[in-house]
Amino acid sequence: PSNAAAGQQGADFPRITLTDNVWAQRMLLDQLFGPSWQLRLVTGWSMGGMQALHWALVFPEKVQSILPFCCTARCWPHNFVFLEGVKAALQADSAWRGGRYTQAPERGLRAFGRAYAGWAYSQAFFRNEQWRELGFTSVDALLDYWELDHLEQDANDLLCVLATWQSADPSVLAGASSLKDALARLSARAIIMPSSTDLYFTVEDARHEASLMPNAELRVLESDWGHCAGGPGRSPEAMAQVFSAMHDLLAS
Amino acid sequence: PSNAAAGQQGADFPRITLTDNVWAQRMLLDQLFGPSWQLRLVTGWSMGGMQALHWALVFPEKVQSILPFCCTARCWPHNFVFLEGVKAALQADSAWRGGRYTQAPERGLRAFGRAYAGWAYSQAFFRNEQWRELGFTSVDALLDYWELDHLEQDANDLLCVLATWQSADPSVLAGASSLKDALARLSARAIIMPSSTDLYFTVEDARHEASLMPNAELRVLESDWGHCAGGPGRSPEAMAQVFSAMHDLLAS
Numbered sequence: 001p002s003n004a005a006a007g008q009q010g011a012d013f014p015r016i017t018l019t020d021n022v023w024a025q026r027m028l029l030d031q032l033f034g035p036s037w038q039l040r041l042v043t044g045w046s047m048g049g050m051q052a053l054h055w056a057l058v059f060p061e062k063v064q065s066i067l068p069f070c071c072t073a074r075c076w077p078h079n080f081v082f083l084e085g086v087k088a089a090l091q092a093d094s095a096w097r098g099g100r101y102t103q104a105p106e107r108g109l110r111a112f113g114r115a116y117a118g119w120a121y122s123q124a125f126f127r128n129e130q131w132r133e134l135g136f137t138s139v140d141a142l143l144d145y146w147e148l149d150h151l152e153q154d155a156n157d158l159l160c161v162l163a164t165w166q167s168a169d170p171s172v173l174a175g176a177s178s179l180k181d182a183l184a185r186l187s188a189r190a191i192i193m194p195s196s197t198d199l200y201f202t203v204e205d206a207r208h209e210a211s212l213m214p215n216a217e218l219r220v221l222e223s224d225w226g227h228c229a230g231g232p233g234r235s236p237e238a239m240a241q242v243f244s245a246m247h248d249l250l251a252s
Numbered sequence: 253p254s255n256a257a258a259g260q261q262g263a264d265f266p267r268i269t270l271t272d273n274v275w276a277q278r279m280l281l282d283q284l285f286g287p288s289w290q291l292r293l294v295t296g297w298s299m300g301g302m303q304a305l306h307w308a309l310v311f312p313e314k315v316q317s318i319l320p321f322c323c324t325a326r327c328w329p330h331n332f333v334f335l336e337g338v339k340a341a342l343q344a345d346s347a348w349r350g351g352r353y354t355q356a357p358e359r360g361l362r363a364f365g366r367a368y369a370g371w372a373y374s375q376a377f378f379r380n381e382q383w384r385e386l387g388f389t390s391v392d393a394l395l396d397y398w399e400l401d402h403l404e405q406d407a408n409d410l411l412c413v414l415a416t417w418q419s420a421d422p423s424v425l426a427g428a429s430s431l432k433d434a435l436a437r438l439s440a441r442a443i444i445m446p447s448s449t450d451l452y453f454t455v456e457d458a459r460h461e462a463s464l465m466p467n468a469e470l471r472v473l474e475s476d477w478g479h480c481a482g483g484p485g486r487s488p489e490a491m492a493q494v495f496s497a498m499h500d501l502l503a504s
Binding site for chain 2: 077078080081084085088090091092095107108110114116118119121123124126127139199200
């Protein structure tokens with residue numbers, strides 16, 4: 001939304017699905033490499049992982065293996081509800097003006113970041129003060145960082161990403177009659193790697209999805225870092241588990 | 253704050269601790285029953301349960317047994333952070349004006365309710381559509397209810413309650429040098445009953461606290477209703493477990 005063409009800027013930006021993103025990426029690869037490329041591994045964290053799953057769902061012939069971590073293939077209802085909460089926090093700022101803001105909704109962006117922080121890590125992460133490993137000296141300092149980090153973002157960009165995330169549902173892919181039907185087509189070798197303490201992309205949901213895929217292994221990422229276990233470079237122990245799974249997929 | 257005496261209204265209302273509340277209740281009981289009353293059982297859900305714990309901590313000689321459910325004795329850090337998030341959602345509304353609002357911060361109150369809903373139940377509650385048991389026909393209808401329910405509340409009242417909750421820390425009680433020291437004095441017979449799926453008053457924190465009390469049994473309230481498992485009348489299965497524990501404490 002923030003750098004879109006005229007007529008599609010800001011609040012006028014169209015709704016984008018993960019399938020749209022995957023198609024755009026495919027078109028780019030076609031232009032760069034011609035028609036015969038193959039992907040050995042598609043991987044990603046969070047929405048990047050949802051996208052990896054969509055790669056294998058939308059273009060099964062192009063993808064050999066996937067490693068989606070800290071994510072699920074669809075946005076399950078509790079995940080949807082949590083996102084409604086942080087959205088509401090942003091939109092409570094009257095400067096938001098339905099997306100037609102003339103100055104950044106600063107209070108809303110701060111509230112978004114602050115409300116998000118409780119979801120991003122696990123209860124144990126806070127209990128054990130693991131934020132110290134990120135260089136913070138207090139919980140307040142962590143929350144301040146989350147506020148400032150979101151102040152740098154454009155509100156419409158942020159909400160656009162959330163809408164894509166919330167719309168994720170493989171069962172709406174062409175010709176699939178249900179989630180079960182859609183995931184049964186996922187032939188790529190997959191390691192499905194939810195974080196053991198992720199509060200919104202839960203192990204239970206990931207396990208259920210993996211059970212519907214013909215060639216998937218569920219391998220839980222054991223970590224107290226919650227969703228942020230998969231945050232690149234944040235937790236060395238978690239990263240080691242991710243890299244090990246990548247190695248297994250690429251070696252086979 | 254909303255019905256306080258002149259000079260203490262709204263944003264000028266003082267910060268209240270759980271100990272203050274327990275003292276006020278004691279003064280009422282003294283006036284009603286003279287000095288020699290005893291409480292067979294003090295029980296409550298959520299902050300009511302925190303208060304039950306504080307009753308036994310502040311007036312051990314007055315309390316025979318306690319049943320705090322879906323709560324902990326202190327506000328653990330993740331719980332504190334989650335509350336910072338819903339507070340920020342309310343305060344993002346410019347009508348809030350630092351508590352000196354001239355009209356209710358409607359958008360903020362709605363955002364508070366909407367952001368809270370994801371925390372109140374468990375992931376499984378939404379996955380299994382257990383909101384149908386509350387008479388809702390969709391997740392949206394549930395979220396609408398949470399918005400409207402909070403619109404009826406005064407913002408300063410709401411934030412006053414949260415500040416009391418966030419300040420809960422037995423280690424600051426007179427003469428206690430640590431949480432361990434404070435909870436070691438809790439001589440009343442106690443059944444500590446966290447909900448198995450509570451996202452902020454966790455079983456882990458309640459178990460740790462119970463292990464520091466000389467006369468407490470941890471009895472997990474098994475339910476998919478999250479924190480709302482303890483909501484009076486909401487889940488018959490959960491209520492049966494609470495009543496059974498009350499019976500055990502009163503029969504002994």
